[in-house]
Amino acid sequence: MICVLLLAAGEPWESPALADLEAHPGVVVLKRCVDVDDLLAAVASGQADVAVVSLDAPGLDPASVAHLHRHAVRPVAVTSALPEDLDAREHAGRLGIDALVGRGELATLPRVVTTLDDVDTRAGHEGAPVPDPPDAEPGAEPVWGRVVAVWGPAGAPGRTTVATSLASEVARRGVPVVLADLDPYGGAVAQQLGILDEVSGLLSASRLAAAGQLDERFASVCRGVGEHLAVVTGLPRADRWREVRGAQVDRLLQRARAHGDVVVDTGFSLEDEAGSDLSGRPGRNALTLAALEQADEVVVVGSADPVGLTRLARALVDLRERGAPTPVRVVVNRMRSSIGWSEKEIAGMVEGFSRVAGLHFLPDDRAGLDRALVSGRAVVDLGDSALTQGVGALADAVFPEHAVPGDRTTGDRSGLRRWPFRRARGPGRGRRAAAAG
Numbered sequence: 555m556i557c558v559l560l561l562a563a564g565e566p567w568e569s570p571a572l573a574d575l576e577a578h579p580g581v582v583v584l585k586r587c588v589d590v591d592d593l594l595a596a597v598a599s600g601q602a603d604v605a606v607v608s609l610d611a612p613g614l615d616p617a618s619v620a621h622l623h624r625h626a627v628r629p630v631a632v633t634s635a636l637p638e639d640l641d642a643r644e645h646a647g648r649l650g651i652d653a654l655v656g657r658g659e660l661a662t663l664p665r666v667v668t669t670l671d672d673v674d675t676r677a678g679h680e681g682a683p684v685p686d687p688p689d690a691e692p693g694a695e696p697v698w699g700r701v702v703a704v705w706g707p708a709g710a711p712g713r714t715t716v717a718t719s720l721a722s723e724v725a726r727r728g729v730p731v732v733l734a735d736l737d738p739y740g741g742a743v744a745q746q747l748g749i750l751d752e753v754s755g756l757l758s759a760s761r762l763a764a765a766g767q768l769d770e771r772f773a774s775v776c777r778g779v780g781e782h783l784a785v786v787t788g789l790p791r792a793d794r795w796r797e798v799r800g801a802q803v804d805r806l807l808q809r810a811r812a813h814g815d816v817v818v819d820t821g822f823s824l825e826d827e828a829g830s831d832l833s834g835r836p837g838r839n840a841l842t843l844a845a846l847e848q849a850d851e852v853v854v855v856g857s858a859d860p861v862g863l864t865r866l867a868r869a870l871v872d873l874r875e876r877g878a879p880t881p882v883r884v885v886v887n888r889m890r891s892s893i894g895w896s897e898k899e900i901a902g903m904v905e906g907f908s909r910v911a912g913l914h915f916l917p918d919d920r921a922g923l924d925r926a927l928v929s930g931r932a933v934v935d936l937g938d939s940a941l942t943q944g945v946g947a948l949a950d951a952v953f954p955e956h957a958v959p960g961d962r963t964t965g966d967r968s969g970l971r972r973w974p975f976r977r978a979r980g981p982g983r984g985r986r987a988a989a990a991g
Contacts, residue, residue, distance in 0.1 A: 559583075
């Protein structure tokens with residue numbers, strides 16, 4: 555028995571389609587939905603198998619279709635256009651819908667509903683193949699960049715500083731890098747890099763992804779900083795997180811992979827908001843969770859003080875409990891001798907809470923960071939220092955394929971040594987990105 559949800563959005567075909575579906579012995583119509591939000595809430599019950607929707611229903615976008623896929627509900631679109639209409643076919647393809655019933659084919663709707671493949675092969679659906687990078691040469695082996703998510707607990711441990719410094723260091727080596735600000739609580743990447751951007755790159759990318767136009771217009775959502783760094787600026791106000799869905803973040807990061815390596819500045823919270831799945835609307839932390847799921851590696855940033863280290867320990871436990879197989883690397887930021895703990899003692903604490911791929915110490919350099927902030931530049935662009943050398947060592951470890959010749963791990967200065975740990979499960983892409991390979 556196939557259970558169906560119907561969203562006709564006032565189209566004249568609703569009554570005959572409903573009659574045909576109800577007359578079929580293998581079909582049960584669970585509900586006639588009044589709008590897309592009603593449909594998304596209905597699929598969360600887990601009872602539906604197929605959603606029959608109007609192709610032109612207001613609010614129907616790729617994020618809505620991705621929500622259907624996540625709940626194992628297969629979409630069938632109905633349109634008043636002719637079956638051979640290319641615009642209708644392309645529209646359905648951009649939404650992520652394979653099955654399309656056109657004008658004159660309405661009588662076949664019950665057969666289409668009952669013969670849909672059980673396995674959804676739409677690009678971007680978890681576990682499904684993702685198309686080749688748009689920038690790949692015809693016939694060439696597709697080359698994907700790596701996604702590195704910079705995450706950490708609450709309390710401003712320096713996530714944005716580490717993300718901008720890491721991306722800028724890799725870009726200085728002549729490697730194309732996309733730096734994406736996905737902090738739902740108010741990102742600061744644009745301010746740190748002196749970008750005067752009246753239009754949020756993240757909001758623009760979200761709208762283009764919803765319209766199925768992000769691939770061809772990806773360059774319009776980026777702001778160039780130097781020759782090799784492209785920045786997707788964050789939310790202009792923290793309350794606008796509601797305008798971005800997790801599926802749109804997935805599409806943004808998949809497209810950014812085709813440009814080069816990707817560094818993501820995330821928020822701090824990993825909580826799943828209660829009720830977000832039932833309403834179909836995104837939770838505030840969907841941006842952070844989507845980035846962590848897409849990541850090939852997670853860089854966890856903590857502050858080198860008693861409060862910061864306590865928060866770091868709890869954060870490592872929270873991250874471990876989410877069960878993602880992504881390798882984790884820890885950065886202890888603002889390391890200084892005045893706290894009274896040695897690097898070895900902090901390393902023992904970290905290893906006690908999580909298996910990590912490596913531990914790095916970045917020295918406290920308040921004067922250097924102040925100069926960088928005032929000038930709107932990354933700290934690695936202001937000349938050599940213990941901090942810039944520490945960032946360089948971090949870049950060597952996170953992106954070993956772009957490491958510079960020479961050994962940065964010798965010497966006595968804080969930030970230059972790396973504490974080797976047993977490598978976490980991996981390396982490799984996150985759960986969704988693994989399917990893309």
